[in-house]
Amino acid sequence: NAGVTQTPKFRILKIGQSMTLQCTQDMNHNYMYWYRQDPGMGLKLIYYSVGAGITDKGEVPNGYNVSRSTTEDFPLRLELAAPSQTSVYFCASSSGLSRELFFGEGSRLTVL
Amino acid sequence: GESVGLHLPTLSVQEGDNSIINCAYSNSASDYFIWYKQESGKGPQFIIDIRSNMDKRQGQRVTVLLNKTVKHLSLQIAATQPGDSAVYFCAEGGAGGKLIFGQGTELSVKP
Numbered sequence: 001n002a003g004v005t006q007t008p009k010f011r012i013l014k015i016g017q018s019m020t021l022q023c024t025q026d027m028n029h030n031y032m033y034w035y036r037q038d039p040g041m042g043l044k045l046i047y048y049s050v051g052a053g054i055t056d057k058g059e060v061p062n063g064y065n066v067s068r069s070t071t072e073d074f075p076l077r078l079e080l081a082a083p084s085q086t087s088v089y090f091c092a093s094s095s096g097l098s099r100e101l102f103f104g105e106g107s108r109l110t111v112l
Numbered sequence: 113g114e115s116v117g118l119h120l121p122t123l124s125v126q127e128g129d130n131s132i133i134n135c136a137y138s139n140s141a142s143d144y145f146i147w148y149k150q151e152s153g154k155g156p157q158f159i160i161d162i163r164s165n166m167d168k169r170q171g172q173r174v175t176v177l178l179n180k181t182v183k184h185l186s187l188q189i190a191a192t193q194p195g196d197s198a199v200y201f202c203a204e205g206g207a208g209g210k211l212i213f214g215q216g217t218e219l220s221v222k223p
Binding site: 031033035041042043044045048050056058059090092094096099100101102103104105106 | 144146148154155156157158161201205208209210211212213214215216
């Protein structure tokens with residue numbers, strides 16, 4: 001199993017550009033999450049999903065959108081990128097039966 | 113609102129000593145609590161969890177204590193090793209799968 005795979009690992013955006021961070025998992029997990037982590041800080045929940053077709057807002061959803069059309073994929077879309085969105089983004093998944101989250105390696109995004 | 117916070121941002125211990133990392137939470141409705149370890153440049157790794165109906169849970173060299181009266185959570189690491197150096201996060205979760213993380217404590221182990 002590859003686990004949770006995020007792409008890209010690094011990206012630089014200009015202000016106002018849009019992009020999608022991809023996340024896919026091969027563990028057949030129902031629960032998936034997107035977090036952002038600013039330097040020296042904890043993880044802030046952006047959006048999460050408890051199954052295909054179901055998404056819900058986390059702590060900091062503004063400026064982001066998600067979709068969950070399949071169990072495997074949970075892309076995060078940034079519309080009109082702003083410098084405040086410069087961060088490391090982590091995708092995670094869990095089975096829901098266990099509380100353990102499996103994290104991807106992160107995507108480092110810089111908005112200039 | 114919900115919040116999970118830590119008392120100490122940094123903790124330095126001598127190799128072989130025991131470490132205690134603390135966490136305060138405010139949502140008394142949380143069903144479970146989890147401790148994660150994050151090494152530099154990597155995603156967080158699950159350490160141990162505890163359900164809200166438990167007071168204590170032990171793993172390999174780690175123990176989590178939950179005091180619901182004062183809404184306090186702690187992670188104890190026995191015989192701390194250099195490989196334990198990392199940032200440790202507590203997180204709380206409830207029904208519906210939402211999981212909120214605290215700020216984190218950086219543990220530094222001196223040889």
